[in-house]
Amino acid sequence: MAVMRVHVDQEKCQGHNRCVVLAPSLFHVDDLGTAWVIGDGRVPPGQEADARLAVDNCPEYAITITDD
Amino acid sequence: MSTTTDWAADFDILDPRYILDPASIWSQLRGVCPVAQTTRYGRTWMPVEYEVIAKIAHDVEHFSSRDIAVITPNRELDPTATIMLEAPPITSDPPVHTWARRLLLPAFGPSAIDAVTPVTRDVANGLIDGVIERGEADAASDYAQHVPVRVIAQMLGVPLDDEETFTRWAVVILQEGLTNINHAIGSVMELITYFGERAAERRAVPPGERPADLLTLLVEAEVDGEPLTDRHVIGSCFLLLLAGIDTTWSAIGSSLWHLAANPEDQARLRAEPELMTTAVEEFLRFYSPVTMARYVPEDIDFEGCPMRKGDKVLMTFPAGNRDPKMFEDADKFVIDRARNRHFAFGSGIHRCLGSNLARMELRVALEEWLRRVPTFELADPDAVVWTGGQVRGPRRLPVRW
Ligand code: HEM
Numbered sequence: 001m002a003v004m005r006v007h008v009d010q011e012k013c014q015g016h017n018r019c020v021v022l023a024p025s026l027f028h029v030d031d032l033g034t035a036w037v038i039g040d041g042r043v044p045p046g047q048e049a050d051a052r053l054a055v056d057n058c059p060e061y062a063i064t065i066t067d068d
Numbered sequence: 069m070s071t072t073t074d075w076a077a078d079f080d081i082l083d084p085r086y087i088l089d090p091a092s093i094w095s096q097l098r099g100v101c102p103v104a105q106t107t108r109y110g111r112t113w114m115p116v117e118y119e120v121i122a123k124i125a126h127d128v129e130h131f132s133s134r135d136i137a138v139i140t141p142n143r144e145l146d147p148t149a150t151i152m153l154e155a156p157p158i159t160s161d162p163p164v165h166t167w168a169r170r171l172l173l174p175a176f177g178p179s180a181i182d183a184v185t186p187v188t189r190d191v192a193n194g195l196i197d198g199v200i201e202r203g204e205a206d207a208a209s210d211y212a213q214h215v216p217v218r219v220i221a222q223m224l225g226v227p228l229d230d231e232e233t234f235t236r237w238a239v240v241i242l243q244e245g246l247t248n249i250n251h252a253i254g255s256v257m258e259l260i261t262y263f264g265e266r267a268a269e270r271r272a273v274p275p276g277e278r279p280a281d282l283l284t285l286l287v288e289a290e291v292d293g294e295p296l297t298d299r300h301v302i303g304s305c306f307l308l309l310l311a312g313i314d315t316t317w318s319a320i321g322s323s324l325w326h327l328a329a330n331p332e333d334q335a336r337l338r339a340e341p342e343l344m345t346t347a348v349e350e351f352l353r354f355y356s357p358v359t360m361a362r363y364v365p366e367d368i369d370f371e372g373c374p375m376r377k378g379d380k381v382l383m384t385f386p387a388g389n390r391d392p393k394m395f396e397d398a399d400k401f402v403i404d405r406a407r408n409r410h411f412a413f414g415s416g417i418h419r420c421l422g423s424n425l426a427r428m429e430l431r432v433a434l435e436e437w438l439r440r441v442p443t444f445e446l447a448d449p450d451a452v453v454w455t456g457g458q459v460r461g462p463r464r465l466p467v468r469w
């Protein structure tokens with residue numbers, strides 16, 4: 001079965017923090033406001049919609065989703 | 069002042085019609101001229117499409133932050149005129165911007181903001197205590213106005229007793245300063261003296277005994293082994309104090325205006341408090357309070373516009389937030405809008421440093437108001453007064469319950 005993964009491009013991320021609010025179990029931000037995926041970015045079943053919401057609300061287009 | 073008839077070639081952001089209902093002007097422009105211009109107050113361009121505004125915000129090489137005021141009085145006469153004192157990081161370009169911002173980021177990150185959430189709740193409740201028995205209040209001047217200034221004064225480490233002075237500076241410098249520079253200069257001088265004194269007092273306290281606040285952070289900060297200059301410390305204090313006052317006050321005020329004027333949304337938010345997260349983002353998108361500006365340092369042809377050195381470009385984030393190419397039903401307020409890539413806090417390297425703080429303040433101010441004040445409505449719609457320019461929001465907002 002395909003595994004959905006989220007990725008953050010730290011070069012693009014400006015710390016708007018929208019992803020963390022929408023999907024706190026997938027993302028966290030560090031002290032400088034830069035977002036990182038939690039763990040290996042694998043989206044647990046049931047959280048796919050949250051992952052897509054994070055993508056759709058990031059004003060910097062810093063989040064992407066892949067299926068592997 | 070002559071009245072604007074041609075918004076594409078001669079717009080005026082201080083025109084009362086623009087202050088009251090900018091969205092209808094943006095939508096009129098989008099079809100005919102996505103980058104409007106004017107020579108009022110010196111030559112200025114006004115993009116109204118999301119993608120164009122985002123592109124400018126990311127192109128810091130061709131669009132400088134050295135003058136971010138939407139209007140700089142006397143610029144037509146003196147192209148080097150600026151209204152602001154140097155206020156790093158907002159008036160800085162890289163490389164100074166990078167370290168000036170980095171130094172402040174941790175103090176405004178999510179965990180630092182969690183720590184001031186209870187303070188904000190107390191401030192909100194104290195204000196509501198003062199009006200709840202009356203059955204009516206001015207939601208702008210009795211409530212919204214006081215929340216951000218009280219919280220940031222505490223974070224900076226300056227006395228709350230000076231609240232009225234801080235608010236006066238914000239109004240005189242950031243609002244009235246657009247048209248009355250002499251008045252603004254007096255306040256800027258007062259502010260420089262004030263923060264110079266506060267910084268000196270703080271340096272006089274032995275290290276280790278200084279309170280953990282932003283003033284201490286600034287006087288102890290070092291860059292390449294050197295302390296910050298007084299000018300930098302004062303400029304950053306100026307920015308941190310003033311950037312959050314009328315901006316957040318406007319965001320809270322506009323949101324309360326919306327709830328008073330739209331009883332169905334008020335009822336829905338009361339019945340479904342879990343909508344607060346999307347509601348806050350929609351308030352920020354729909355009533356985006358802040359328009360910034362950029363300075364054009366070299367001639368450039370951009371999106372077909374011959375921009376010349378010394379021109380200004382407005383960062384019309386509020387217009388981009390109504391762009392139908394970016395948002396479904398862009399001119400409709402949708403309280404549960406799930407896909408909302410708004411940029412009310414800007415885009416790119418100058419993303420509002422205070423965005424986590426502002427969001428928290430907006431959310432807490434609305435939560436406490438809805439929790440304690442019963443269903444409320446506009447007491448007199450004609451008495452509502454909006455201000456505009458750099459920051460748009462209601463300044464008088466009589467409501468009753
Ligand atoms: C709803 C309230 C607020 C809105 C809509 C807002 C909006 C903005 C915007 C659009 C920018 C980008 C400026 C640019 O691109 O030139 C900005 C920058 C900034 N804001 Fe806010 N702001 C708000 C509240 C606050 C608060 C509470 C603070 C607290 C101190 C603050 C501090 C700053 C600072 C320091 C910058 C400069 C960041 C930099 O240049 O790197 N703002 N704000």
Ligand code: SF4
Nearest residue numbers: 013014016017019058
């Ligand atoms: S929403 Fe985008 S810009 Fe904001 S923290 Fe997340 S990844 Fe970074």
